[in-house]
Amino acid sequence: MRSQQTEFAEFFQASWEPCLRAVVAVAGTRPQAEDQVAEAFARAWGSWRKVRQHPAPQAWVVRTALNTGTSWWRRRNRELPLADHDLTAPAGLGEGPDGGLDGTLLTAIRRLPQRQREVIALRIFLDLDTATISRELGIEAGTVRMHLSRAVAALRRELTPTTKSTEADR
């Protein structure tokens, strides 16, 4: 029988990356997201008996990381009132060649309302179904579907003009 330490270590190794991507997509710049996710994993180990029985432990980590970041973001926004440029230029993410990221789409994700970002992140990075997302976020399944639908519509709009212009260039 595996020890709890081994079990947690395996969970940590397998979950670090998807959880970090989810938190980055929802809330933070990468260094800050890494801190939040690390803190969330530490709390997960601190309550491992409970977390290991959670229906979606990765979602527990992501939610805890996002909650951990709430105060930090609020403080930061108070201290740096001009920092809302993050909303249009996700610092630490869409750096172009270094990150190799699709900055346009990422910016579109970051422009989504908070709840839509959470739903998107839990769906695409943790591959959670609607029922699990509903339980995790404490909202109705229909509300999850609504947020998902609106988010997808917004992202689709973001993708469309890019392709049109590309085609027009040909």
Added chain:
Amino acid sequence: MSIHDEMSDHDVLRAAADSLAGLPVARPPDVESIMARGRAHRARRARRVTAAASLSAAGAAASTALAIGLTSALSPAPAPAPAPEAAPSPGTGIGPIRTAAFTLASNPDGTATLTINAGELLDTASLQRDLAQYGIPAKVTSGKFCSSDPAPDGFKQAVQLYGPWVRMTPSGPGKPPPDQSTLSVTIDPAAIPAGAALSIGDFQLGPDRQQADMALIDTSSSTCSSTPPGPAGPPGGTQIIFGGSGQAGS
């Protein structure tokens, strides 16, 4: 027509996922360091519990008697006697706390269940102190309610309410509380974000009818008002009307 006009939802989600696929993820921290931080969290919780238990051992009888006595003196209803035989709850090692106005008990999973009895005068300071013993940062007020704008996220994860009579916001009106003379909530201290606290505002609506508003607040930025939150409840929180036989608020 662009090919993206025909993108399925799946394709859009895939593209969104791919947008972060290039995120250079540094090697995760050493799991031992993470576990050490986790142990530190556990130790802090244990220290809180130990301190509370020591305090309890030193002066539990006196303080409980005082609390009960005060509540009894202030309330026309007889205060239930504390249960000296009650074993410490497995979650915290602290025995259940019972006063005329409320009962607080820990659960094996680390959560705590708070039951408020309608019509009893709530000693807010006692409840706030007792919640702290259970590791729950709280701001308990009577006749006023404290809130932050915006409220910290995580309320629904931190507070669970049970019963068809509970009206959760923003879900809208629930059923009236036909015979409910108590309000029970289960609070998960681990789900309360750092820097946040649970605000509980108690408003007496009648002789045995109460309104309780709850929400998370930012401990560094909150304001209190003697005007009860409207029927929609506090933003990001919950309003419960309980006790009596009348209808719940609209």
